[in-house]
Amino acid sequence: MAIEFNASDRATLGIEWELQLVDVNTRHLRQEAQQILGELPDLSEAGSHPPLRHELMQCTVEVVTGICETVEEARADLAGSVKRLQEVMEPRSAALLCAGTHPLDDWRDQTLSPVQRYGELIDQMQWLARRILTFGVHVHVGVRSKDKALPIVNALANYLPHFLALTASSPFWSGHDTGLASSRSIVFGALPTAGPPPHLADWPVFEEYMETLLRAGTIASIKEVWWDVRPHPDFGTVEIRMFDGIPTLREVGMAAALSQSLVQLFDQQLDRGYGLPSPPTWVVNDNKWRATRYGLDARVITDEHGSTVPLRDDLYELVRELKPVAGRLGCAEDLDVVSEVLHTGASYERQRAIIDQGGTLNDVVDALAAEFRAEGFGPAPGGGGVTGNDTAAGGTATEQGNAGGDTGREHPSMKRGPSHAGA
Structure with missing residues (x-):
């Protein structure tokens, strides 16, 4: 079967950011996405690709950019939509935050969105889909030719542990510490068409x-292929879906810069006739597990003989290698956030630090909300709890957050596409 790839002119960007709706007093998830989006029809009903969208569960709103050059x-783009969203949420005593999972809540207590495709997903997948109380970030990067799409996907598979460890933010599941850096990657990865991409040599394959x-x-549709990295024919992109929910806009920029720089580098290497890295399937799978379990402390496999290096060291080297490309793309400062996260800690580390210092999971929720609010999305309303208290576990939001730091406007790269679980 012929599948058209609507090639992009360059490495443009599109980002999908799944946010949690949280009650400011109880810290539990609010099942009000339908009502909240209903108050913003200009953003939630703007053509076939609106900036604000439903997700599988009513506790989630997805914020989606248009096509962006930088x-x-x-x-x-994300900040503008989030500010509008917050204007509606604050009078409801609700706050926004983002992490791969909610530290406290259970999937059994959630309300499913009244969207036909989600009902079909539940009917088909049953328990596997019902428990997808997860939140992620997807980054689309434009690709100039279908002939480049699969080689780039294969090369990006080498960096799944890098993407995941930097953004791992789901150590807790239903109120318990899982011992993992990312429980989200396990929960969503259980779907039969999720997980690392299979090695496919070229577009005809x-x-x-x-x-x-x-x-x-x-x-039933190629949109039901939810690989960690996949080509998106309609948008002319590769879509990186490996990122856990990212708590701050600054770190979202980091993920976007890393994605755009890698795709641009691979595009240039293909133009020069170079072959791209294509690691064996067992290496890809093993490295993803290592990042899922150990996060930034993982040792990743670097060759088919089983050689390993510390992931932190590999990330420092990757930033050094990508710096010239990022400079030309105008995202060098965003890429530098990788080094900051390596120094100050990824979200899973920041969350666990609160517990280690005697805090509670309520304090973890407060800290996540404080990190989100610190991005400049407007002042917090009065009162305690999630939005009114900048301290948790005995420190300021900055001190704790930085412990030392799953579909409107269209554009050729992304055209506001499908989201986390089943578009």
């Missing part, structure tokens, strides 16, 4: 594979 533009999956009834 990381700075993408951050500004991808077309043949999609035809096989459709013929077998494994999928």
Whole structure:
């Protein structure tokens, strides 16, 4: 079967950011996405690709950019939509935050969104889908040719542990410490068409594979392929879906800069006739698990012989390698946030530090909300709890947050596309 790839002119950006709706007093998730989006029809009903969207559960709103040339533009796009969202939420005593999971809440207590495709997903996947109380960030980067799409996807698979460890933010599941840096990657990865991408050499092989999956009834649409990195034919992008929910806009910019710089580098290397890295499947799978379990403290496998290096060291080297590309793209400062996270701690580390210092999971929720609010999305309303108290576990939001630091406007790269679980 022929699948058209609507190639992009350059490495443009599109970002999807899934946010949690939280009660400021109880710290539990609020099931009010439908009502909140209903108060913002200009953002939630703006054509086929609105900036604000439903997700699988009513406790989630997804914020989606238009097509952006730079990381700075993408951050500004997200910030504008979030500010509008907060204007509606604050009178409801509700706050926004982002992490791969909610530290306290259980999937059994959530309300599903009244959207047909989500009902179909639940009917097909049952328990696997019902428990997807997870939140992520997806980054689309424009690709100039279908002939480049699969080599770039294969090369990006080498960096799944880097993407995940930097943004891992889901150590807690239903009120318990899982011992993992990212429980989200396990929960969402249980879907039969999720997980690392299979190695597909080129576009004709991808077309043949999609035809096989459709013929077998494994999928009803190629949009039901939820790989950690996948080509998106309609948008002319590769979509990186490995990122856990990211608590701050600054770190979202980091993820976007890393993604855009890598895709741009690979595009240039293909133009020069170089082959791109394509790690064996067992290495990709093992490295993803290592980042899921150990986060930034993982040792990643670097070759088919089993050689390993500390992931932190590999990330420092990656930033050094990408710096010239990021400079040309105008996102060097965003890429530098990688080094800051390595120094101050990823979200899973910041969350656990609160507990280690004698705090509670309520304090963790407060700290996540404080980190989000510190991005300049406006003043907090009065009162305690999630939005009115900048301290938790005995420190300021900055001190604790930095412990030392799952579909409106269209554009050729992304055109406001599908989201976390089932678009």
